[in-house]
Amino acid sequence: MSELIIWTYDWVPEGPRGFVRDLRLRWACEEAGLAYAVRTVPFDGRQTNHLSHQPFGQIPFLSDGDVEIFESGAGLLRLAGKSEKLMPRDPVGEAQTVQWMIAALNSIEMVTVPWWFLEISGKKDHGLADWMGSRLGQLEKVLSERQWLAADRFTVADLLMADVLRVSKVRSFGARPATENYVTRVTDRPSFKKARADQVAHFAAADESRS
Amino acid sequence: MSELIIWTYDWVPEGPRGFVRDLRLRWACEEAGLAYAVRTVPFDGRQTNHLSHQPFGQIPFLSDGDVEIFESGAGLLRLAGKSEKLMPRDPVGEAQTVQWMIAALNSIEMVTVPWWFLEISGKKDHGLADWMGSRLGQLEKVLSERQWLAADRFTVADLLMADVLRVSKVRSFGARPATENYVTRVTDRPSFKKARADQVAHFAAADESRS
Numbered sequence: 001m002s003e004l005i006i007w008t009y010d011w012v013p014e015g016p017r018g019f020v021r022d023l024r025l026r027w028a029c030e031e032a033g034l035a036y037a038v039r040t041v042p043f044d045g046r047q048t049n050h051l052s053h054q055p056f057g058q059i060p061f062l063s064d065g066d067v068e069i070f071e072s073g074a075g076l077l078r079l080a081g082k083s084e085k086l087m088p089r090d091p092v093g094e095a096q097t098v099q100w101m102i103a104a105l106n107s108i109e110m111v112t113v114p115w116w117f118l119e120i121s122g123k124k125d126h127g128l129a130d131w132m133g134s135r136l137g138q139l140e141k142v143l144s145e146r147q148w149l150a151a152d153r154f155t156v157a158d159l160l161m162a163d164v165l166r167v168s169k170v171r172s173f174g175a176r177p178a179t180e181n182y183v184t185r186v187t188d189r190p191s192f193k194k195a196r197a198d199q200v201a202h203f204a205a206a207d208e209s210r211s
Numbered sequence: 212m213s214e215l216i217i218w219t220y221d222w223v224p225e226g227p228r229g230f231v232r233d234l235r236l237r238w239a240c241e242e243a244g245l246a247y248a249v250r251t252v253p254f255d256g257r258q259t260n261h262l263s264h265q266p267f268g269q270i271p272f273l274s275d276g277d278v279e280i281f282e283s284g285a286g287l288l289r290l291a292g293k294s295e296k297l298m299p300r301d302p303v304g305e306a307q308t309v310q311w312m313i314a315a316l317n318s319i320e321m322v323t324v325p326w327w328f329l330e331i332s333g334k335k336d337h338g339l340a341d342w343m344g345s346r347l348g349q350l351e352k353v354l355s356e357r358q359w360l361a362a363d364r365f366t367v368a369d370l371l372m373a374d375v376l377r378v379s380k381v382r383s384f385g386a387r388p389a390t391e392n393y394v395t396r397v398t399d400r401p402s403f404k405k406a407r408a409d410q411v412a413h414f415a416a417a418d419e420s421r422s
Contacts, residue, residue, distance in 0.1 A: 055353045056318050056346065069306045071313040077288075078306065095280040095289065102282040105317040107267050114325035118338050127334045128325060135267065142266045 003037060004029065005063040006075075007053070008199075010040035011206035021072040022060035023199050024163055028076055028156055030191035032083035038202065073105045076156050086156040096150035100157035109164045111135050116169055136176060144178035147185070154186070162186035214248060215240065215290075216274040218264070219410075221251035222417035232283040233271035234410050235374055239287055239367055241402035243294035249413065284316045287367050297367040307361035311368035320375045322346050327380055347387060355389035358396070365397070373397035 006029070008022035022038070029036045041050040047057045054061050054070045061070040062078065069075055080087035080097065087097045111132045118126040142149070149157045165171065165183050186192070217240070219233035233249070240247045252261040258268045265272050265281045272281035273289065280286055291298035291308065298308045322343045329337040353360070360368045376382065376394050397403070 051349075051352075056314075056349050058318075067302050067306045069310045071310050071317060073317055074306070074310040074313040077309055077313075091278050095278045095285070098288055099280045099282045099285040102284040102288075102316065103267075105313065106282060106284055106320065107269075109317065110321045110324055113321055114339060117342065121338055123338045126337060127329050127332055131328065138262075138267050141262075 003063075003065075004034055004079075005037050005039050007039050007041060007061045007063065008059045008202070009043040009046065011043045011210060012203050017200050017203045018196050019167065020059070020199060020203075021163075023195050024072045024160065025060050025062055025075050025079065026195035026198060027159055027163075027192050028079045028086055030195050031154075031156075031159065031189070032079060032085045034079065034082060038198075073101060073160065076101065076160060080156045086159075088151045088153070088155065090151075093151035093155075097155045097157045100149040100155075101160050104157065104161040104164050108135060108139060108161065112164060112167065112170045116167060119169055132170075133174060136170075136173065136179065140176040140179050143182045147182075154189075158182075158186050159192075162192075214274075214276075215245055216248050216250050217286075218250050218252060218272045218274065219270045219413070220254040220257065222254045222421060223414050225414075228411050228414045229407050230378065231270070231410060231414075234406050235283045235371065236271050236273055236286050236290065237406035237409060238370055238374075238403050239290045239297055241406050242365075242367075242370065242400070243290060243296045245290065245293060249409075284312060284371065287312065287371060291367045297370075299362045299364070299366065301362075304362035304366075308366045308368045311360040311366075312371050315368065315372040315375050319346060319350060319372065323375060323378065323381045327378060330380055343381075344385060347381075347385065347390065351387040351390050354393045358393075365400075369393075369397050370403075373403075 006022050006025045008020060012020055026036070026038070028034075041053070041059065049057075051057060053068065058070070060072055060075060061068060062075040064078065067078075069078055076086075077098070087094055111128065115126075115128040115132045118128060146152075148154055149161060162183050165179060166187055171180070171183060217233050217236045219231060223231055237247070237249070239245075252264070252270065257270075260268075262268060264279065269281070271283055271286060272279060273286040275289065278289075280289055287297075288309070298305055322339065326337075326339040326343045329339060357363075359365055360372060373394050376390060377398055382391070382394060
């Protein structure tokens with residue numbers, strides 16, 4: 001089997017550490033027991049320095065032999081194809097997993113990320129709060145009725161949804177007890193803790209070479 | 212083979228006709244030559260009347276025998292698995308198709324839909340225009356260098372990206388000639404035209420029973 005390589009930045013400021021999206025791929029590899037290496041592209045000049053690998057200047061991207069794939073959601077789908085620990089192999093379980101992954105990206109994160117962006121940019125009354133409250137309320141109802149999103153077990157859909165929901169400002173937006181329990185449950189997994197600690201250590205180690 | 216059923220609303224107002232997302236699944240079935248039926252849930256009361264099928268009250272969802280799957284992106288991935296006309300079968304071509312589908316949903320639409328939402332709600336200077344301009348500029352560069360997003364051929368990634376980009380306000384945001392050519396090229400396909408005409412006719416036919 002070819003070596004999996006997760007590409008991330010060589011360094012980021014302290015704020016985003018623990019939240020940079022290479023964490024999604026590290027976490028999935030840890031859950032599945034897939035061996036992987038981490039390599040870097042420069043954070044400085046990221047707007048243009050790796051556009052041949054990622055046309056929006058973002059990370060992560062994943063190398064898997066001849067295949068290179070960007071978008072964390074696409075990387076997770078690829079990893080899910082390698083391990084039943086991430087996605088069940090029966091058609092119904094697989095469809096549920098995929099639909100909840102896409103829901104995390106296109107129904108929840110499509111609202112939470114712009115909301116967060118406008119919040120930190122200091123815009124008041126920017127008009128996305130009601131929409132976000134509505135979507136998160138609908139998700140709260142789902143999570144109040146089940147422990148996992150798909151197939152009655154942990155899947156990569158939970159990994160992705162919990163990663164979307166654990167962003168501090170989103171997590172503290174309103175009282176949603178089932179969602180809070182869910183985020184706590186999913187991020188209590190040892191694979192998340194290892195992936196998070198590894199990412200934080202990776203960026204912290206780069207502080208010295210920059211100082 | 213079990214019958215594919217695309218679920219949409221029984222009616223929508225005139226404004227969104229031609230843009231409701233069941234069109235993505237109709238279009239994909241037309242491209243692939245897959246037989247399908249269209250069934251409906253009520254538009255009135257959509258916030259609560261079909262939450263057992265779609266927890267956000269949205270459409271479309273897709274029935275495929277025992278499998279029911281919501282999120283248009285997830286439905287497209289499922290249809291892509293049924294036909295090489297939608298997605299190549301070699302690992303590199305498949306990875307490129309999936310990454311560009313996720314890019315359409317999570318890097319482009321994640322900005323264009325909230326931008327559009329704030330535009331139509333009448334917010335001025337709402338803070339998303341620069342971000343959208345940057346993303347669409349990066350995509351313009353990609354589209355100025357190639358005809359199709361993945362694998363040097365039409366794929367479901369083009370279907371999805373063109374559907375995201377053809378929204379009128381997005382299409383008229385700035386001058387992006389390569390993007391405009393791309394949207395024109397992709398939406399000139401007979402399968403798009405048939406899917407669009409069928410959707411418009413479906414909703415128009417429902418006007419009478421409401422009047």
